[in-house]
Amino acid sequence: MDKLLTFTVVGVATAAIYAVIASGLVLTYTTTGVFNFAHGAAGMLGAFCYWQLRFDWGWPTPVALLVVLGILGPAFGVLLERVIMRGLAEASETVRLVVSISLLIGLIGLAQIIWAPGISRPMRTFFQAAAPVRLGPASITVHQIITIAVAVAVALGLRAVLYGLRLGVAMRATVDDRSLARLVGVRPERVAMAAWALGTCLAALGGILIAPGISLDAATLSLLIVNAYAAAIFGRLRSLPMTFVGALVLGLTDAYLTGYLPQNQYLPGLRLASPVILLFLVLLALPNPRLRGRLRITPEVPRPTAAGAVTFAALVVLSGVIAATTMTEPDLLTYARVFPVGIIALSLVPLTGYAGQISLCQLSFAGIGAVTVAHLGSDGNPAALLWAAAITAAVGALIALPALRLSGIYLALATAAFAVALDRWIFTLPRFSVFGLFDVALFGQGTLSVAPLEVAGVGFGGARARMVLMAGAFALAALVVVAVRRSRFGRQLLAMKDSEAACATLGMNLLGTKVAVFALSAAMAGVGGALLGMERGSIAPGTFELVAGLPIFALAVVGGVGTIGGALFAGLSLHGLLPLLAALLPGVTGYLVLLPGLAGIGLGRNPAGAVTDIRDGFAPLVRSPRVLGPTVALVVGWWVLRLAGVLTNWPFALLVLATPVGAVVAAQLAERPRAHDEALAWEWRGLLRRWSESDLEELDRALGPLGAGVGGGPA
Template sequence: MEQFLAFGIVGLSTAAIYAVIGSGLVLTYTTTGVFNFAHGAAGMVSAFVYWQLSVGWSWPVPLALAAVLLVFAPAFGLMFGKTLAPTQGLGDAEKLVMTIALLSGLIVAARWIWDPNASRSLPRFFVDKPAIDLGVVTLTWHQALTIAVAVAVAVGLRILLYRTRTGVEMRATVDDRALVGLTGADPRRANRIAWILGIELAAIGGILIAPLVTLDAAQLSLLIVSAYTAAIFGRLRNLPMVFVGAVVVGLLESYLTGYLPQNEYLPGLRLAAPALLLFVALLVFPHGRLRGRDRRVGAVPLPTLGGSAAFAAVIVTLGLMLATMLTESDLITYGAMFAWGVIALSYVPLLGFAGQISLCQLGLAGIGAVAYGHLGPQGQWWALLAAMGIAGLVGAVIAIPALRLSGVYLALATAAFAVVLDRWIFTLPSFEVLGVNVALFDQGSVSITGPDLFGLKVDTTAGITVFAAVCLALAGFGVALLRRSRFGRRLIALRDSEAAYATLGGNLLVARVAVFALSAAIAGLGGALYGMQVRAVAPDQFNLVAGLPIFLIVTIAGLGVVGAGMFTGLVFAGPLNVIPVLWPALLNLSQVLPALGGILFGGGVLRDGAVAPLRQEWFPMLRDRVVAPLLLVAVLGLWGLRLLDAIDGWGFTGGVVFVIVVARIWNSARTRPEPDPSVVPVEWWGIRRPWSPDDKEVLDRGVATGS
């Protein structure tokens, strides 16, 4: 009994921290309409700043706490509020981009500032004081402080939200911002207060939990999964139920630590328990309308068959160029662009066509990689199809329980699944199911070889690169055909309105299961190709944090654009790898680029995606019957010079860039319309033609309308 109570005390103290963090998350959501995936990262950064002040620079603890909670956290909250303000006019997926970009960027920034290889720890509060004796159990002062803070936060938030004018303004702002403004209140001020308080609570939670765990950027940021679970218990709006959910999560973690049987299959279950509970809570609890949900969505481009075939040919040609020009080590790095492209392409039918948000695509790619590795140890060709089928089956299984979820809730469910894969499933040793031996990573890594295509063994890195390029080309062409098909049009209708889709006779279950299975199969293919490229894969290559940049770059490229896959592969293999090679000091800066791109996207700079302006500005020259053939000849000529060692790799790259720019300028000059001599610019009125009495009226009207 004493042990049971002791674990209960530990669980309640942990639950208090989850309650503080979760209440801050709910506060910002209920008052701003933005679900902040970076809430835990804000607490993580605050904990690192507190460590820097109190341990790194030896500031007194009260002064360090005051600096973090009274200066840094409020300023951080204002930064969050200003950065996330433009998300009000975005759709579900685009709204998540900004907060996921902040999450990914803050993790990279923390690793940049504080070396992750250095060990850091924070002392618990009042560690020098004797524990409080409660008779049966003892309570440390840190635990007592944590519980007291949670109680104070609960009381304070209740009073603020329901007993003060500011609280009423904060809750009303998200329902009707314009109406609140008409009452004389300031919606912007209410949002600023909400962000300050929300990040303040995240900072308090981060500082309280940091002494209990390792100071690691990703680990501290993902502790938010437990707070997500608590928030879902409260259905993102009920603070008392958030505290109930926190107690459930805290006690579950503590009692699993104390009473979970010691064997090789269950240690990861304790780590994955909050994510499992989050998934269950999402399915069990009813969810109301997503507050601030915006159903306005953009059009999905319709690719032409000729353009899609030409783009596929370009991808294969690029694969051939890389295979013939790069060394073995460079091919392992840069040739992986095609595998990353296939994984990224899996988002296009799922998120771009059907509007279904998934944050577990990289985990599904890991399933495809490990399935191919075990089923095809000699590169059997059928193992690749089997790996795609297994990944597709897992995707279908995810879709069935997640049928009633959408938007933020679906993103949370798929993120929880990714965490379960990473923390538990991928760590399992081999086991048997109905007499069939099932092996995943088997607590290590899995070796993967190239395919044997009916006697043609593709076992060299160059051959695998070309094979991956062909797979990306075929997958991209297939997705383009899907967009043009009846099923593709149905998926877009599903994205536009699920209710209307069902009312018109569409089967939501079939459509969602089919698109989840298809996208998972594509991701599984990409995972197998990536494993072939690098020869061996480990679980940490397919975790949730590693998959966030892919989601960001695909969204930046443009949802529903078939070229988003190749764009993502080029970004991963290009700037993210080239910058550290040329300028090693900029390694961390290159890693934060996807997050910066996500912030620019949410801010409206790349609102229409990056591929659309590229297509508009650069693709017309490929349809020019004079410029396009000469450009092709020039690029092939540079390729030949490189194969003859007449120029090096940088010479080839610079030459290609030069001829493309020249072709663009030439095409613009050829297609520029001739000026109409009868049209006189307004600044020449009265000089090149006589001034008329109507001109003044035209100018006055133009000034008045701003045209």
């Protein structure tokens, strides 16, 4: 009984912190429609700022609290709204998600730049010196009392704001119907700004309360607060009272697991993973959303031609060969990761790009694939790759089954929960046996070495051979994705993204289609992970953490998640551009961690993806074979000169990069006279040059009164 009471007190105190954080999350999500993945990171920043003021600079507690909660927190919230979130009102759910995920990545990076990791930063609890209050057989510290009181005050305060103030009523009105709220005279920016200021403040408050109990570490703190998301899901991201109930369930579960879980080597991870497991279960218990037809014009997903895809694949292999023959061994080790990471990003193309399903656990699938080849392919047997694909496909299908009824933000959270459960529990398990039949050792609580592939006596142990292998594998995977896009299955996926309701009424098997695309995507990620494992040589659980996977997701969307090029963009940015910049500008290495985050935050500007712009830029080149052929020949020529020793590395790299850019300019010049020919015949407009507003007006004029019957549209 004493023990129960003791752990109940601990649980309620934890619950209070979760409740404070989660209520801030609910507030911003409901009023602005942006699910802020960086909410925890904002709390983390709050905790760090408080530590800086209170403990490093020794300010008095009330002053430090006032500055953090009264000035820095709200100011940061307002800044977020003004600079980042305001442009997102009309953006798609994927884009909003990527922006907030990028913010999370960026904030963790920022905190690590300001407060170097690895240094102990002790934080005292409030009134640490005061004696705990006896509570019958148990006792409760003053810090715990304060925490619980704060949660109660937050609950009452939020109710007073939302129901008592006109601004609060306006917030709820905005949740119900944004455009009607504007018609009534509500200024939505004012409402959003208030919500962000208040939400960020609550996150900071939660961060300050939770940080003394655990270490002050940017990533841990940002993700520990992920636990609070589960509480918000209890309230379906809408209801504040249910959010508080959820927080209580989570806090007590955590405390009781600490107290009563049998002590063995398999279960400590379970306690750490329990919030995300609860999150997963609650997501499954949510009432099934109705299949609703919504009319939204989604950006077009390009449909590559077969010839274009083969050309692209050939160019990828060619670039791999060029790299393998010109780069130094250490450079190869660095840059070859472009391709396996590219394959992992490629696995998002059918899933997110075509089918519109958001998954944040692709790197976890990659981890499973890597573990599989480490165990089954220790002799370099290529069959291990097939095993990796099969096992990850099975896991992917298994994840898909419960996730089927989820979509959008809920699916993203469920897959993130799965990834965190693997990180915290499954990947850290020691060797165990399943029903005494199989002996399973995942990472065996350490690192695993992965043997390089060996096909028909040809080993890929050398860095040069591996570079070619990786490029070839990426080219192959790209061809598979293009084949999917061009197939009946691909059309089904796109149709499902546009309207599940329409697909269901047409008799399409939604269940089968979703499971299939999840399995396909997981298998691709698994193979990518297996190749990444071979490239690295050894793997550890940390390689495949959720946080490590987020930049891949963000950059794939930044590149354009419906495109092959977008996936390559993700790989190139993470393992090509970043190491290159680090080598060129050694002074700013520490700041490079911010780049993926900044790229994602900038996504709001161009939701179709950066690669679309790049491809549009290259379009004239692709259209004119007279320029394309010589361009490739020229690049190959530079390569031959480099191999012959005429060119050294730097001039060679510059020439290789400059040639396509020059070719694009040449191709544009070649097209120019035609594009500006005003008297272009009707049937060529829009083909030889972009269709413009003036064309439409000309057409209207040309058709005359008849045109009245042509252009009717929906009101």
